[in-house]
Amino acid sequence: MAVFGPDVDRPLYGRGPSVGLRFTVYAILSIVLMYYDQHGHWVQRLHYALDAAAYPVQVAVSSPRAAWNWMTQSFQTRDALQAENKRLHDQLLALEMSVVRQDALEQENAELRGLRAALPPFIKKWQLAEIISVETNPLRQRVVINKGTADGVTLNQAVVDGSGVLGQVARVGPWSAEVILVTDPEHAIPVEVTRNSLRSIAVGSGNTGELLLPYLAINSDVKGGDLLVSSGLGGVFPSGLPVARISGVRREPNQLLAQVRATPLAHVERDREVVLLQFEPSHPAAPAPTPPIAPEVAPVAKPAPKISDPDE
């Protein structure tokens, strides 16, 4: 990669190989490591072990933020707590009401589909995880959470918060996992517009508050305020999870595609806790059974061909 001239540093070092030679050795070592890390061989296991070693440091590094959060929580005033309590209480009532309706609808749906018994609960297991470090820059939008393989976290598991889809697990360590957020420029999520079931793909913009829908034709029926939910294609996210709301549509007459922007519903910037979801694979709303995405490619949920009718 570089031609190294006569070694001028040798008198300084006295013994050992020259700097140029040592650099060449390190460079070759790096390239070998990168190659095997990319193509998923033993280096990935090494990377996994190193992740485990780095975990305590990561926790220590994010401890000032955690301490600050703890402080602000501990010194909240009584009024603020009461107000929050009341808000949560109201929210709980509203949710209970909607659950009652949901149960009835599910029953009705099962009958309409001709199923004899009601379906098993859709979400098999959900798990709360805490965010221990956040990386939000225009190239990478990732968070590290405090659950890993030891807690049953798997690659490409869907991650949500109280209000919408947050992302999916991109890398798992023993006690921690890296979650790629929906706003990461390397992430794409198959979505549909609830109003008219129009399907498309929402791609991260690299900006915490924005998703882009670059594949919608200029005459497609979308408008500001439309709700986007996951369409269930792609094998990662089940159908019907709220993802984002359209914030703006720009149509320029000389272009074939509309420029559509959406605001993610999950509070990417403010979250401290997230929920990892595991689904009942036999449930009709579960992600389409496409082969799992191989670990060596970027964890992008690609659109799959339309699945056949689930109850045939």
Added chain:
Amino acid sequence: MSDRHPRLIVLTTTIIALVFTVLPLPTWLAIVRPAFLVLTVLYWSIMIPRAGGLLLGYASGLALDVFQGSLLGEHGLALAFVTYLAIRLHLLMRAKPLFEQSLFVFAALMVYEFLLWVIDGWSGHPLSTPTRWVHAFTGALIWPLVVGILGRFRTSR
């Protein structure tokens, strides 16, 4: 003290720099955050090339890879290369005034980021924004500060 234990000082300051590099910050601050680890490694490579040397640069780069989740060896290679440059030019650099050192640091940081950019593209992460180059400017700007702070460690006896 530093004459007897230069390695200890070098190691301690490098670890502190690593912590500052991976500390979670709001987006805009993260963009202008200088690459503290690269600056520290550059400083020690220029001032005491024997204490840290190439291994320091390479090991710091690998640590960065682990913390930032990049390909193992990506930052290692880039940081080893700029460390190599600094070690080769250390006698020249030491004699230069701070301003010219800053220019060298700027060039080194640009080379470092360029290598990362090339490896990113080659390994299937071709997305890039102009903001990734910003830290080269801020790094060159705070170089005199780095020299001041780390120089204090070096001369304390």
